[in-house]
Amino acid sequence: MHIIIGASSGIGLEIAEELSIKKKDLILISTDDRDLKAIAKDLTIRFGNKISYKALKLEDKFISDKFFKIIKSKKNIEAIYFVAGKNIIDDYPAFNKNIENKLHIFDVNFFSVIRIINKINLQFLKNKKINLVFFGSVTAKFGTYDKAIYASSKRALESFFESLCSFSSKNFFLQFYILGEIKTNMVFDKKNRILSPVSPNKVAKTVLKNLNKNSYIAYYPKWWWLIKVFLNLIPFKFRYLLIRKFNN
Secondary structure (H helix, E strand, O other), rough: OEEEEEEOOHHHHHHHHHHOOOOOOOEEOOOOOOHHHHHHHHHHHHOOOEEEEEEEEOOOOOOOHHHHHHHOOOOOOEEEOOOOOOOEEEOOOHHHHOOEEEEEEHHHHHHHHHHHHHOOOOOHHHOEEEEEEEEOOOHHHHOOHHHHHHHHHHHHHHHHHHHHHHHHOOOOOEEEEOOEEEEEOOOOOOOHOOOOOOOOHHHHHHHOOOOOOOOEEEHHHHEEHHHHHHHOOOOOOHHHHHHHHHOO
């Protein structure tokens, strides 16, 4: 059984399709019931695997209780994928009059993960052979003025992941992917791209290939790691000016 949170598009949808090819049972979670119904029907017709789905809002403070109701009777959960994320352009807090309407980005990208992990109980999961897969963003490493809240939420998620690694055991695996620009319908400013976006299908295949391996953090595409190393070698004062120029 594989559970995908954020299964209606992009990487989540590609993971669902790749797992369906392997005839894996799935639970799909997203916000739109109609999208999930259509996806589940399509995958079942094409691949014949067992798929259930549930529409949930991750910003809901009771998300953990609703999620646990879905999984508490399930056996042999192999992996949970925390793919869902919220990204609103122009969320720079210093000059944003509607900032309260955008703070729910933290609820979706960060607090929902903590609530769910806390509810399902890490000590219980530690005795299972299970993978927990998280997705961050290079934006959290370098920052952009128009995605400040988004970047902060992803940086917080990465820090939380590192804390979770202390629970790792030979049957408990954690993955964290720091992603560059992904080719989806949610990408902003397509005309201003400097680096080519990567295919969500390639990301999905990489994630599934690395299941049941030692816990780790990885950049995707891998060359983002080199960019990060290069920028870290530059003193902050000059690095800030470089990033500022890039953002403009």
